[in-house]
Amino acid sequence: MHIVVCIKQVPDSAQIRIHPVTNTIMRQGVPAIINPYDLFSLEEALRLKDRFGGRVTVLTMGPPMAEASLRKAMSFGATDAVLLTDRKFAGSDTLATSYALTSAIRKLHEEEPVDLVFCGKQTIDGDTAQVGPGIATRMNMQQLTYVAKIEDVNLDSREITVQRRSEGGVQVLKSRLPAMITMLEGSNSMRFGTMDDMFRAARTPLKLWNKDTCVDDEAKVGLKGSPTVVSKVFVPKPRAEKAKMIEAEGGASAQAAAAIDMLFTTYPKLANDLVR
């Protein structure tokens, strides 16, 4: 079984700071991590590898520093890793990104047919959830998003049964390989890598691919290949007026009393909801 897991290196958003004067993002010193949603997909892929044998290839598109995330993924047990990196990819939106990643997956598929592609449900920096469906559509794979559980895989009949989270309930879907899956958060928890995996992750050479390795049409990647244009990036305006501060002498209990009085007098209708 050959499984490709697409991951993304993202800044640990909990630690992003905005420069107070220039309003730009201070990227220096922000730790880079594997997008947390990707780990649920990677773990699921590793479990399938444990069960059926085969290979798990991790794939990422990003700057050279994304190597660290690929090595981390290998330390959990991924077999090998591809870093798709090229200045021409810079500024790719989700459509261009899914094109570039699909090009790389096609090349992997030529080397050894791909049965499953896993992607993260979404990333924590872009939050679009669009690249996985983009890959599935381009690869003509069955698209199984928000999967809470893989119930069954039958390699002989090439059938796969999953539970998919939908609005107000869970769909049980029977589908066929090859398929693209995104796993729901909390569907599993990432293993600790073995010592062997950690050594292997440090030693194994990565496959370094660029646009010439696998991309047929250069016009479909980067800014040129992106239908969307970012016309403005900005810090949201505060409301016209800042919060009215509730001040009272006498500590927390006086402050609480003042707050409740304020709520009841300013919003008399709310009072009925609050003490019904």
Place this chain on the structure above:
Amino acid sequence: MSQAPANPPPAKKAAGGRKFELSEELKAYKGVWVIVEQERGKVHTVSYELLGEARKLADKLGVEVGAVILGAPGPFINEISGEAIAYGADVVYTVLDAALAEYRTEPYSKVMTDVVNTFKPEIVLLGASTLGRDLAGAIATTLLTGLTADCTELDISPENRSLAATRPTFGGTLLCTIQTLAYRPQMATIRPRVMQMPERDGTRTGRVVEVTPNLAEDIFVTKVLDFIPDSDQEEAQLAFADIIVSGGKGLQKAENFKLVWDLAEVLGAEVGASRPCTQAGWVTSDRQVGQTGKTVRPKLYIAAGISGAIQHRVGCENSDVILAINSDPNAPIFDFAHHGIVGDALQILPALTEQFRQRRLVNRKAS
């Protein structure tokens, strides 16, 4: 890669691109569409919220609002068509086939691609639900066009009549406005409860266009074996709660979150949380308010120990009244809260709980 590229193009370049002139072929794309999310006869309220928004955009452009309803033929389709018109649609496209009875990516994206290519709308809006995001990502790829996820504001850019879609970026630390200039349709998903529910107008009239796709079920690989409805509707309640008490990492540790639950209990409120709390496992992720959690519009939102990062702000800023408690007088939450208390949430929360409890007792005795 994210929607917002790691290195956003310089403003100069974007400004130049804005003067873009559409080809005659793309100019033929007219109208603002909403894909009405209907599952087992039940319409997701986000679809009506989007019809209200589509109405505003269409009026600016001087075009019609279209609502697309996909599903199996059934008595409820007429009813949903009527509702779509009452909430702002001028024309309803009903796309009915047995293969569309339950949501599946393959038949839905096939049909939607065909319908868009036939009727050529300039804007297509979907709810950012599990259905909307799954479908939008697929059809933006078949249509090879731009898609902006999780928008918090939509407008028409006056200089080129294109959709200006604003969304949080970089994990919710900044906002960015994204446009699809040279491709049609322009697509966007919007999270439930971000847009205001429009007034229902039962006197509105509209046309219904029936589309019969004649799908052959055997060409679709994925089959729905079963649907297991959720037993508890807890999740849904947060988004529609009248009062919400939310806690942030200012509460310092998991045990202290109990203070939030205590106040919520006295007020009959729902409990929310900021992302750091759900990530740390203090509360389950279905209670997260914010860009990656729920968007809420309660009558009263009490934020205790929440700093007010944009990630959180976009999830709660449409509340009628926001009361923020934070020990830092410069916390960003005070930029958008209506009322603030500078103080330690660990002390203020129990004081509020106690005093609300007393007032409730007094109220009960009086009545």
